[in-house]
Amino acid sequence: MDEEQRARRWFVALWTIVTVVKVAIAARLPLFVDEAFYWQEGQHLAAAYSDLPGLTAWLTRLGVELGGHHVLAVRAPFLLIAAVLPWLVARSAAHWFGAVVGWQAALLTVLMPLSGTLGLLALPDVPMALATVLCADAGARMLRGVDAMSATELALGLMLGALSHYRFIGVIGVGLIALLWLPQGRGVLRDARVWVALAAGLLAWAPLLAWNLEYADAGLRFQLLDRHPWRFHGDGARFLLVQAALATPLLFWAMLVVSVRGIRGEGGGEGGTGPEWRYFALLGAVSTFGFFLLGFFADNERVSFHWTLPGYLALLPVVPLLLREWPRKRRLATWGLAAAGTLLMLGYYVAVSVPGLRLQAAGSKYYPENFAGWDRLAMEVEQARARMPEGTALLADSFKTGAELGFALADARIPVLDHPLNRKHGRAPQLQLWGLQHEGRVNAPTLLVVGATDVKFSALLAHYQQLCSVVGPLPPPQAVNIDHGARRFLLFALPAARHSGACISPAVAHIDVPQAGARVARRFSVGGWSVKDGVGVTQVEVLLDGRVVATATDFTDNTWLQQFLKGGSRDPRMPRVQFEAQVDASGLPPGRHWLGLRLTGGDGSVETWAEQPVVLR
Incomplete structure (x- = not known):
């Protein structure tokens, strides 16, 4: 007690x-x-x-x-x-x-x-986790005897899962494998009440099946075919390291031991001798090992580390039985590491939610760009629209910008252009169904919002060229650099009628020297390149903490850049687009500072480029 x-x-x-x-x-x-x-x-x-x-x-x-x-x-x-x-x-x-x-x-x-x-x-993983726990518990109860309560619980879990995510099909398959594995489980599947529950769960898939039948299986194709390469790749080898980190190492090891014991039919520890413990262990084992194998063939571009959660939720009821066999110090370490892991994860979300802390990650690969800058963008958009004619329409370049800006402005009907991201994430059919996929023909004053950091850098100029072909020549943009440009948007005030003329793209630039985060002397060189289709870049000003500290007006050849930029550059100065400037920062204190560029185009337009950190010695 x-x-x-x-x-x-x-x-x-x-x-x-x-x-x-x-x-x-x-x-x-x-x-x-x-x-x-x-x-x-x-x-x-x-x-x-x-x-x-x-x-x-x-x-x-x-x-x-x-x-x-x-x-x-x-x-x-x-x-x-x-x-x-x-x-x-x-x-x-x-x-x-x-x-x-x-x-x-x-x-x-x-x-x-x-x-x-x-x-x-x-996220859909939340109701799917609830559905998993209900189904696992119902299955365990049925091993001792099927009754109306367990059948109802199973039906409820199956319906919730069917309404949550396509991935729940895998949970159903794992459950059936675990029941077929056990003699008692095969007996359960001979009970008519179980099949009534399965039929109720099957009916819950009807809306999704009806949608796919009506729209040429677009959802199924994306989930099962389009997003997965279905060819071997080595990224699956990271599974053990990633899962050990996210479940914490000792707890992950405990779940693996329970899974292996479940497959072998060995005892589950003190109190783990009935069919129930093995049923839970098999659910977790088939799911976890299945996702490990799947990781070598399935989608490796989007986040998938959370796919294993249903299997872990099936294993957790059994893990305490194994922990009783472990020495006290190892048990305490297991609990302590798990608590530390959750504390770190919560701390990460705290950092992401605090603008000052989020800013510290700017310029690094850990910057949480999908969380950042939407309120600031909404404010800039509202101010830009106020300067345009009354009734100016709003147009986003991708579903990401449209949805986030839509929430910030409480407007769920912001149209978006056709964008690779819409297809990559399976959202293009839905946007078309809502009538929100815009063809690009503008017949009223329109503010176009473009997420410059949503495109691979080498493809950014080609993306601008594509925008020109869709909406017409682009006016000089207003750059919205959030967290020193770690998240970057461009606002284009499009006129009511499409103009003719050559495409003048926004500038694309890069600082080659010094590299981001480099330690530099008080006097140092800044080198890089800049291009702007149609008119070129005539002047590059080097900024340090927002202040001009050097200017480059002479340019030299850069012969490899045309191969790097997808689609090639139509800058009239090509290949003379390489610049160099000497910076004297002797009046600044040592420590971290932000190095940026201000680019003047041949048409007189001025754009502020993203910044990167340098450390003055």
Whole structure:
């Protein structure tokens, strides 16, 4: 009894702290790009969408209807589901392995980073995790005998999962494999009530199937074919390292041991001798090892580390049984590392939600660009529209800009241009269905918003050339450099009628010397290149902390640049586009400073380029 009360107190205390911290972070954290699009889908209610079934969008709509237009309201239903999830794990584990194991399994759910941070973002993984726990618990109950309660729980879980994500098909497959693996499981599948539950779950897929039938299987093609190369690549080898970091090493090892024991049919530790522990272990084993193998052939460009979460949620009810076999120091280290991992993950989200901390990552590969700068962009857009004729339309270049700007401006109907990102993320069919994919023919004053950092740098000039072919010649842009240009947007005030003439692109430049983050003397050279289709760059001013410290007007040849820039440059000065300038920073204090460029085009336009950090010795 003392052990049970101690385990319960630890769980309640840490669950309360983590839940409160998550709510506080969620109220400040800017919307992630996918969250913004799910909000947009929620403003266009439908039974299913091109990228997902309907539940995620419905939950975002429910949140804002009840809580108003705020990031916390968007996330509130997901935070609630995530808060309930550990209690359901406790209930399931306690039913089979005792109250102490139940509270310990719930505590692991709170402390494992992947599940402990669940709900901070309004993503389909949250309702899918709930569906997984319900189905796993129902399956375990059925091993002892099928009844109306377990069949109802299974049906509910299957329906929630079908409404959450295409990936839930994998959860269903793993569950069937685990039941077929066990003699008791094969008996379960002979009960008619189980098939009634399966039929109810199958019906929940009807809206998604109907959408795909109506729109030429666009969603299925994207999820199963377009986004996956389906050829061997070596990135799957990183699985063990990534998962060990995200689940924390000792806890990940414990889950692997439980998985192997489940496959071999060995004992699950003290109290783990019935079919239930092996059923949970098999669910986790088939899922985890399956995703490990899949990682060598599937999508390696988008985030997929969270795909393993359903398998881990099946393993957590059993892991405390194994931990009882471990020496006390190793047990304590397992709990401590898990807590430290969740603390680090929460700390990351805190850093992302605080502009001053986020700024410190500018110029590095760790900069969270999908969270950054949307409020600032919205403010700049509103000010730019105020300077344009009344009734000026708004046009975004991609779904990312359209959805995030739409949430910031409370406008879910911002049209967007055809963009590779729309297709890459499976959003193009949905935009077309809403009538929001703009063909580029402008017949009214329009403010075009372009995410310059959303395009691979070598393809940026080609992207500008494509914009010219779609909307016509581009006027000089207003650059919006967020966090020293780590996130960069261009605003183009397009006239009501398309003008004829050559394409004058925005400038594209790069500082070759010094490299970002380099330590430099007080007097140092700055070298790089700059191009601008149609008119060229006539002057490059070097900025240090926003102040002009040198000017380059003489240019030399750069013969390799045409091969680097996709589509090639139509700069009339090519190949004389390489510049060099001498900087005297003797009047500045040592430490980190920001090095940038101000570029003057042959047409008199002036653009401020992104900055990069240097350290003065």
